Amino acid sequence: AQSVTQLDSQVPVFEEAPVELRCNYSSSVSVYLFWYVQYPNQGLQLLLKYLSGSTLVESINGFEAEFNKSQTSFHLRKPSVHISDTAEYFCAAGGYQKVTFGTGTKLQVIP
Amino acid sequence: ETGVTQSPTHLIKTRGQQVTLRCSSQSGHNTVSWYQQALGQGPQFIFQYYREEENGRGNFPPRFSGLQFPNYSSELNVNALELDDSALYLCASSLGDEQYFGPGTRLTVT
Numbered sequence: 001a002q003s004v005t006q007l008d009s010q011v012p013v014f015e016e017a018p019v020e021l022r023c024n025y026s027s028s029v030s031v032y033l034f035w036y037v038q039y040p041n042q043g044l045q046l047l048l049k050y051l052s053g054s055t056l057v058e059s060i061n062g063f064e065a066e067f068n069k070s071q072t073s074f075h076l077r078k079p080s081v082h083i084s085d086t087a088e089y090f091c092a093a094g095g096y097q098k099v100t101f102g103t104g105t106k107l108q109v110i111p
Numbered sequence: 112e113t114g115v116t117q118s119p120t121h122l123i124k125t126r127g128q129q130v131t132l133r134c135s136s137q138s139g140h141n142t143v144s145w146y147q148q149a150l151g152q153g154p155q156f157i158f159q160y161y162r163e164e165e166n167g168r169g170n171f172p173p174r175f176s177g178l179q180f181p182n183y184s185s186e187l188n189v190n191a192l193e194l195d196d197s198a199l200y201l202c203a204s205s206l207g208d209e210q211y212f213g214p215g216t217r218l219t220v221t
Binding site for chain 1: 115144146151152153154155156159167169201203208209210211212213214215
């Protein structure tokens with residue numbers, strides 16, 4: 001069985017400031033790890049994923065996440081946020097079949 | 112290449128009724144998964160279909176059932192609706208490790 005914990009339900013941050021959204025997972029087997037973003041009244045969009053190889057993965061819009069096996073974490077970071085980053089972010093773990101999601105973190109970027 | 116589409120966008124049903132939600136997979140994707148996202152929660156896995164066969168199920172009662180058709184489109188059926196079934200229902204199609212989500216169907220049960 002696997003579980004995903006997102007420690008912060010809401011994170012307010014000023015525009016152009018850095019942000020870190022925390023995610024911890026537990027699993028008895030190797031898993032793939034994902035970050036999804038959900039804008040209001042929309043479905044989920046894949047932001048980035050870790051399957052294997054380099055533990056640092058990046059998205060096209062400046063987010064990055066680092067897989068840390070010893071701490072069972074997959075925190076999402078961005079050095080400078082923009083207003084358009086305001087959304088809910090979900091961490092997820094899984095394989096080809098079932099994907100388990102965390103409860104989400106609402107990122108609020110303050111002008 | 113079209114993305115994942117779902118219909119209807121919104122739906123209001125009465126407790127005890129039955130509902131069918133539909134999903135068209137992304138072209139070439141042979142796997143579809145359904146998730147329930149209650150307000151303020153993360154998506155919960157309902158089940159997955161691969162080439163028209165159920166390929167895994169989450170912790171949902173049998174009144175949640177599904178179908179996948181030869182063209183890989185899919186349906187989610189829920190019988191005997193309960194108030195707690197009110198949620199956003201998401202389908203996701205995949206051909207490998209990455210799932211592509213549709214915009215969802217918002218179901219309200221009154």
